[in-house]
Amino acid sequence: xxxxxxxxxxxxxxxxxxxxxxxxxxxxxxxxxxxxxxxxxxxxxxxxxxxxxxxxxxxxxxxxxxxxxxxxxxxxxxxxxxxxxxxxxxxxxxxxxxxxxxxxxxxxxxxxxxxxxxxxxxxxxxxxxxxxxxxxxxxxxxxxxxxx
Numbered sequence: 001x002x003x004x005x006x007x008x009x010x011x012x013x014x015x016x017x018x019x020x021x022x023x024x025x026x027x028x029x030x031x032x033x034x035x036x037x038x039x040x041x042x043x044x045x046x047x048x049x050x051x052x053x054x055x056x057x058x059x060x061x062x063x064x065x066x067x068x069x070x071x072x073x074x075x076x077x078x079x080x081x082x083x084x085x086x087x088x089x090x091x092x093x094x095x096x097x098x099x100x101x102x103x104x105x106x107x108x109x110x111x112x113x114x115x116x117x118x119x120x121x122x123x124x125x126x127x128x129x130x131x132x133x134x135x136x137x138x139x140x141x142x143x144x145x146x147x148x
Contacts, residue, residue: 002041002092003032006049007075008068008115010042010093014100014107015128017135019121024054033137042093046072067118075115082106104133 020026080087108129
């Protein structure tokens with residue numbers, strides 16, 4: 001199977017420590033992180049993804065807001081720059097430990113943080129990065145870009 005992720009969730013997964021909007025959201029995210037840690041592929045999608053699922057029961061879910069779309073555009077650009085090649089919706093990725101380290105290093109240095117502007121979780125993510133990514137749940141590695 002393949003995990004569908006919107007671009008800014010490529011950054012969110014770096015600092016995920018089991019916190020979220022609701023118990024259902026955290027349970028879902030934990031299952032996704034387990035799949036990613038086991039080496040499942042990622043498909044970059046546009047709009048709500050597998051992480052968003054539990055939030056979509058609400059008619060006013062923030063997953064559809066323009067501010068989130070802006071985060072996705074920024075993340076797509078920054079992750080592509082980090083990888084040295086453009087990243088686009090429809091691309092697939094494979095987990096790789098070396099790239100996870102590179103992604104986390106860039107995140108900690110602020111190189112991929114424009115996607116975090118206005119996010120209510122930005123302070124938590126900054127604390128996690130400052131701690132050296134203690135207690136993060138994604139353990140397998142990072143994502144390697146493969147164009148389709």
